[in-house]
């Protein structure tokens with residue numbers, strides 16, 4: 290895309306430019322070596338594949354797929370695969386770099402990768418999706434492997450997709466290799482606690498932030514945008530921990546109860562009616578305004594670019610816990626900082642998912658599976674330590690938490706690169 294041809298808001302919302310803005314600031318503050326910067330600014334490998342698939346009506350269509358490995362400096366490349374009509378190579382590159390930083394922030398031994406297939410899953414049958422997945426896997430097979438690149442679900446892919454990838458890879462290898470993907474069904478080598486992991490991670494870092502400010506969980510009001518895996522699980526666990534979820538925002542509207550919503554009942558209501566709206570003991574409210582309700586915690590858990598330079602000044606939360614990837618633009622960061630909003634950045638707040646993916650990979654490689662208590666205990670330890678690391682970095686360097694998280698991540702990855710040296 291030619292930058293001159295796009296509006297300032299489009300430019301602000303471009304994921305590559307958003308990631309680069311944070312990278313540049315963190316690298317500058319760290320005084321990172323120019324050469325290392327050059328390495329970290331570019332992906333290490335990228336592959337574009339064209340996927341011929343016979344559709345159910347007999348026609349043949351060719352889909353485009355990508356897999357980008359940003360870095361393997363700290364371990365195998367790790368990152369999800371998304372299916373969407375608007376997937377671009379630029380977006381996949383940015384998301385791959387994001388994974389490198391996320392894995393480094395929580396200090397797990399992975400690099401970063403991302404994949405995507407340009408397709409509209411809403412228009413495809415399950416058998417068409419299976420054929421796309423298997424052929425895409427076959428096309429990128431040389432990239433993949435438990436020691437080299439380990440995909441996971443992302444937008445519009447799920448544990449069934451991971452089962453197809455695992456099976457296709459295993460058929461080529463002539464033996465079952467369940468550690469080649471994470472986010473698998475439990476019976477195929479998935480981990481206990483993976484489904485709740487990202488939401489649980491959000492809860493853990495939120496509780497740490499409340500402790501830091503001496504805030505009482507029972508007087509804490511939470512607004513959640515997106516009631517899917519992350520928002521739903523975070524809401525369920527937060528209400529169980531005594532926080533009050535006063536509003537939930539979805540695509541078709543928002544519901545509000547100043548005394549706190551009954552989250553399991555809201556989930557049941559959505560299952561029965563297909564919507565969160567018209568929930569008994571709650572008021573339907575305007576979804577665009579709900580984001581600006583006064584609250585202690587705002588948890589965007591839907592999509593990117595929700596808080597921008599156009600609306601950041603209207604946020605009335607004390608703490609922003611970013612369940613989604615990239616919900617805040619770089620321009621909005623400055624406004625939130627001025628308003629003294631304590632931001633728990635995405636590469637920390639939603640890293641519970643990749644952390645339990647790491648546990649899944651470890652369990653698969655050992656062929657020895659942990660109970661849920663062990664998974665959750667180890668997740669808590671990693672999230673608490675990572676929160677402390679980021680906040681200590683922010684205090685030490687006088688920067689906001691996001692830049693601190695990037696600095697910490699860049700520092701760790703750069704250290705690994707320097708120790709390993711450049712292979713010539």
Ligand SMILES: NC(=O)c1ccc[n+]([C@@H]2O[C@H](COP(=O)([O-])OP(=O)(O)OC[C@H]3O[C@@H](n4cnc5c(N)ncnc54)[C@H](O)[C@@H]3O)[C@@H](O)[C@H]2O)c1
Pocket residue numbers: 444487514515516517518519520538539540590591592593612613614615639640642643
């Ligand atoms: N699932 C994970 O483990 C995980 C891990 C890390 C980050 N994330 C990120 O978290 C975000 C949500 O992921 P998820 O897995 O929960 O997805 P999901 O599809 O399960 O849920 C997303 C929900 O958001 C709703 N939504 C979409 N647009 C909205 C809008 N404009 N306003 C309000 N609601 C809207 C959808 O209807 C859906 O219910 C994404 O940014 C994803 O990349 C997910």
